[in-house]
Amino acid sequence: MRKRIVPVMAAAILIGLAFFFGLRHKSREVDFEIGGQKVKASGPIAYSGHELLVPLKFAERLLGVNIRWNPPASLPKGVYYRGKVAVLMYHHLSRKPLLPSILPADRFTEQMKLLKQDGYHVITMEQYRRFMLGNGKVPDNAVLITFDDGYESFYKLAFPVLRKYGYTAVDFVIVSDVDNPGKGGLPKLTWSQMREMKKFGMGFYNHTYDLHYYVPVDDQGGMGPALSSRLYIDDETRSEYNEEYYRRITGDLGLAERRLKEDLGNTDSALAFPYGSYNDHVLDAAGSLGIPLTFTVKEGLAERGETNADRINGGSNLRTPAQTIGRIRKFVPKRELTVNGRGVPLAAIQPQLRKGTLLVPLDDICRSLHIAMNYDGLKGMVKLTMPKARHA
Secondary structure (H helix, E strand, C coil): CHHHHHHHHHHHHHHHHHHHHHHHHCHHHCEEEECCEEEECCCCCEEECCEEEEEHHHHHHHHCCCEEEECCCCCCCCCCCCCEEEEEEECCEECCCCCCCCEEHHHHHHHHHHHHHCCCEECCHHHHHHHHHCCCCCCCCEEEEEEEECECHHHHHHHHHHHHHCCCCEEEECHHHHHCHHHCCCCECCHHHHHHHHCCCCEEEECCCCCCCEEECCCCCCEEECCCCCCEEHHHCEECCHHHHHHHHHHHHHHHHHHHHHHHCCCCCEEECHHHCCCHHHHHHHHHCCCCEEECCCCCCEECCCCEECCEECCCCCCCHHHHHHHHHHHCCCCEEEECCEECCCCCCCCEEECCEEEEEHHHHHHHCCCEEEEECCCCEEEEECCHHHHC
16 A cells, blocks of 8 residues: 555655746746736736735736735824724633633633723624624724633623623523533533623623534544534444535534524624634535624734634633733734725735735735635636626
């Protein structure tokens, strides 16, 4: 078997190298098609970190926009960021230190105190929703407080502190744990506790109905998150078909949405991915169920329109309260990529200066403009499809 594998791997490597060097050699021969018209690229083109980098000036001409890569505009003293939201993430609280991943309640209290002292402004989920999905505004130094898993400690330990400081927060609950309180493990919230807290502005949203665990994904014992992995069916020695997988996760998320509406009267929806793990099928399933806002565990500030938002872990007992709150400022970018004056969330790659030319990630710019981009590396063709509204 090894004799067969080695030549195949070698061939794959050679093909990959040929493509890589071919792209570099033909970097000026990449063609673009936009609105049915072909445009020849000017200047160097690079492919890095799954992002297509093109000269800033060329991107401006291609898309008819104004692009800038500059330090953020200077802000008044005490304003750390504007037009962004720091989404803080917590899980379980305890009265005494237990594990590095479990935050003692007194440290949570100190963090909430520091938010007030340091000039942060805690916003509601409604403010966040209007900001992300519409033209709603958020205050400077905006913070959204979130919890995951629906532990009872949210009611007993966090809720009194939040009320003391006049803050609201949201908790992403594993709905099956609420429906089946005898499952064991750490105590979880009840429907009556959540209804009580909703009267004081707390919100409760989807963390799946019952997909917060790991499942087998192959015949070698590999495991993956149940929401974002195709289940390996041992009896049939195969993985779920895409249709089966999509039906399973859509059914689960839909059931959670229904129960949240039935028992809490929810009129809006949001989803936090278990373990922060998701894929295009999960995003499609959420969209089909009318869940417009999703949350990862990747750390960073959330920009307007960034409906799949990063969060900042506030629940580690390895940091002091001051260190945790101080970390928020570390995610404020030193330079900002803007298109027509609006910030562009960068997925992976920062703009790069190559041979005196500033290259910018075309993927991220197109995404911010709702322009569909299809890059065929073998043909050297980038096809851009403008949103329908642009043709109106």
